[in-house]
Amino acid sequence: MTFHPGAAWGAVLALAGTLLILLTRQGTPAGALAGLVVALCAAAGFGAAALLPLATFVLGAGVLTRAGRARKERLGAAEADRGRRGVPHVAAKLSLPALAGALAFFHAAPQGALALVYVASLAGAFADTAATEAGPLLGGRAYAIRGGGIAALPHGAPGGMSAGGFLAAALGAFAVAAGAHSVRLLDTTPTAWTAAGAGFLAGILESLLAGTAWGARVGHFGRNVFLSLASAALALSARAFGWAGS
Numbered sequence: 001m002t003f004h005p006g007a008a009w010g011a012v013l014a015l016a017g018t019l020l021i022l023l024t025r026q027g028t029p030a031g032a033l034a035g036l037v038v039a040l041c042a043a044a045g046f047g048a049a050a051l052l053p054l055a056t057f058v059l060g061a062g063v064l065t066r067a068g069r070a071r072k073e074r075l076g077a078a079e080a081d082r083g084r085r086g087v088p089h090v091a092a093k094l095s096l097p098a099l100a101g102a103l104a105f106f107h108a109a110p111q112g113a114l115a116l117v118y119v120a121s122l123a124g125a126f127a128d129t130a131a132t133e134a135g136p137l138l139g140g141r142a143y144a145i146r147g148g149g150i151a152a153l154p155h156g157a158p159g160g161m162s163a164g165g166f167l168a169a170a171l172g173a174f175a176v177a178a179g180a181h182s183v184r185l186l187d188t189t190p191t192a193w194t195a196a197g198a199g200f201l202a203g204i205l206e207s208l209l210a211g212t213a214w215g216a217r218v219g220h221f222g223r224n225v226f227l228s229l230a231s232a233a234l235a236l237s238a239r240a241f242g243w244a245g246s
Helices: 006-023 031-047 048-066 070-077 086-107 111-138 163-182 191-211 211-242
Strands: 142-146 149-153
Touching: 006 031, 006 048, 031 048, 031 086, 031 111, 048 111, 048 163, 070 142, 086 111, 111 163, 111 211, 149 211, 163 191, 191 211
Parallel strands: none
Antiparallel strands: 142 149
16 A cells, blocks of 8 residues: 555645636536545556546536537537536546546556556546537537437437547547556557547447437436446456557
8 A cells, every 4th residue: 555656746736626626617516526536546546647637538528518508508418507517427437537546556456457447437438528518519410229220319319429429539538548648657559549449439338328228227327337337348358458558
């Protein structure tokens, strides 16, 4: 049980990020506090470097949620409460990254595998949010698989994704992984590509799940938990087969 050498700087950055979230009203006070716990776990296990991919998702999601809000409201695709994230949002998408950081702190698993899980789950989270928030702004129809065929859906409908949404999802996943690679949290290019690819593919799987009866039963937050787990599972599978580098 050892704090990462960069944990102190990470804690300072985590506190600054929490203050920014509160000042910009991107999250509720309880949600911001839950996010602080996630950031502190990440910093304890991975150091200050872990805050860049986390901030890419959290702050990037805030920007995308507010962008073009009037248009998204007209389309019925806007988030409730002006997109302010609360504890359920944090728990659904950031519990696994927090767990990865805690396990790294306790040296409970190989550091490389935990870093990959951490980044891949954040890549999946941002891919999903980017598709949801940017898709309606980029135009085009949204489609989903329904009853064995492809059906057109309004933007904001569970499982629907447009061509613009696919592009936004890919860019979101890449942004998280590229940031992690730039600060050497993921130390090889193949590992970074694996994290990005796992997050993007998990986002597609989550969209497919949303159109099923089981997806409807587990609801929005349950599907987000699935998204995190799928991102991690895909990334670890690639690592096991040697596709993610060392």
